Amino acid sequence: MKRIIFSNRPFAVDIALLLLRLGSAAMLLTHGWGKITSFSERLNTFADPIGLGPALSLQLVIFAEFFCSIFLILGFMSRIILIPLMINMSVIAFIVHADDPFNRQELPLLFLLTFVTLFLTGPGRLSIDGQIVKKRRY
Numbered sequence: 001m002k003r004i005i006f007s008n009r010p011f012a013v014d015i016a017l018l019l020l021r022l023g024s025a026a027m028l029l030t031h032g033w034g035k036i037t038s039f040s041e042r043l044n045t046f047a048d049p050i051g052l053g054p055a056l057s058l059q060l061v062i063f064a065e066f067f068c069s070i071f072l073i074l075g076f077m078s079r080i081i082l083i084p085l086m087i088n089m090s091v092i093a094f095i096v097h098a099d100d101p102f103n104r105q106e107l108p109l110l111f112l113l114t115f116v117t118l119f120l121t122g123p124g125r126l127s128i129d130g131q132i133v134k135k136r137r138y
Contacts, residue, residue, distance in 0.1 A: 010125070017124030018075075024114045025072040028085070032066025049095040064088035072118075075127020082119045086112060 035042060035058065046054040046061075064084040071081040089112035097104045123129050 014124040014126045014130075017118070017121060018126040020114060021072055021075060021078075021118060021123055021127070024111060024118075025069040028065050028111060029069040029073070032062055032064070032069060035062050036066060047096060049091055060084075061088060072123075075123040075129050078123035078127060078129050079119055082115050086115045086119065089115060 039058070039062070042058060043055060046058040048054045048057050050057070052060070065088065068081045068085050071077060072085070089108045093105045093108040093112060097108070125131075125134065
């Protein structure tokens with residue numbers, strides 16, 4: 001029983017990182033897909049929180065939420081891919097929803113916390129990055 005409760009085996013950690021990666025990226029992917037499918041409708045009404053213009057802002061958000069999420073699901077170039085995701089969630093939480101109640105900031109902050117955690121830990125062995133590192137060690 002003690003072994004089950006206090007286990008910190010590396011495989012359990014890798015499974016946890018896999019679930020965190022897959023879950024967060026898959027949920028964010030749906031937000032990005034919605035923006036892709038309604039790109040032309042959103043183009044004129046999309047917020048421009050940092051002054052890049054609505055078209056470029058929307059394209060950067062789609063890049064982060066859709067394409068970076070796909071790379072994160074695969075666990076490929078994870079730490080590099082997490083940078084645009086963290087920037088995106090920071091802008092949403094602290095600039096777009098800065099004056100809104102906390103319940104509007106809660107989801108981007110939760111994503112941001114998840115992405116910072118993955119950035120610090122890495123994607124784990126059950127990822128393309130993990131397989132690349134494994135091959136280099138031998």
